Amino acid sequence: MTQEDVPELEVETVDENQYQVDARIVADLQDMFDAARAAGRNPVICSAFRSWDYQVSLYENKIDRVMQEEGLNEAQAQEKAGTVVAKPGTSEHQLGLTLDFVTGSYKNLDEGIRNTKEYQWTEKHAWEYGYVIRYPKDKSAITGIIS
Numbered sequence: 001m002t003q004e005d006v007p008e009l010e011v012e013t014v015d016e017n018q019y020q021v022d023a024r025i026v027a028d029l030q031d032m033f034d035a036a037r038a039a040g041r042n043p044v045i046c047s048a049f050r051s052w053d054y055q056v057s058l059y060e061n062k063i064d065r066v067m068q069e070e071g072l073n074e075a076q077a078q079e080k081a082g083t084v085v086a087k088p089g090t091s092e093h094q095l096g097l098t099l100d101f102v103t104g105s106y107k108n109l110d111e112g113i114r115n116t117k118e119y120q121w122t123e124k125h126a127w128e129y130g131y132v133i134r135y136p137k138d139k140s141a142i143t144g145i146i147s
Contacts (some may be wrong), residue, residue: 001089003052009096011049019048022096025130029099032122032129041118042104049096055088098134111137 011020014029021029036043050058062081066072072080078087092098100109103118113119114137123133135143 001094003089005089006052006094009049011096014048015045017045019045019099020096021048021099025097028129028131032126032131035125035129036118036121039121041121043101043118043122044104044107045099046102046107046109047093047100048098050091050093052088052094055086055091055094059085059088092134 010023012023012026013020014026033043059081062085063074063077066077066080067074070077070080086093088094101118101122102109102113103116106113106116106118122131126132
């Protein structure tokens with residue numbers, strides 16, 4: 001999408017950290033988190049809706065870090081950055097329909113999250129609430145996203 005293509009959204013705040021999602025998914029998200037908590041899990045949102053400008057900022061910051069840390073030129077850094085942070089206009093976060101979570105005890109959004117009970121519960125039950133694990137570990141070659 002271009003910036004002009006991004007739809008106007010009605011977003012709602014869904015937690016104490018002021019994360020927002022598209023209002024249409026709030027009830028199902030709340031039901032899923034309530035069920036997770038009832039099962040003894042503690043999912044904690046760490047990323048949700050992103051405005052165009054925020055997505056641009058995340059992407060450009062990642063490019064800058066990759067250039068500095070790995071000595072890549074801008075084109076190489078853009079390609080590498082795009083495997084971790086979506087290029088503006090390609091992130092589902094900009095539609096307010098997705099979120100990332102960590103746990104009360106595991107705060108890193110990295111490979112280790114897959115070993116948490118929260119992730120494992122979500123992997124098993126997300127579909128019951130209309131959600132999917134968007135970037136499965138074994139699908140990086142297809143999605144282009146390192147997961």
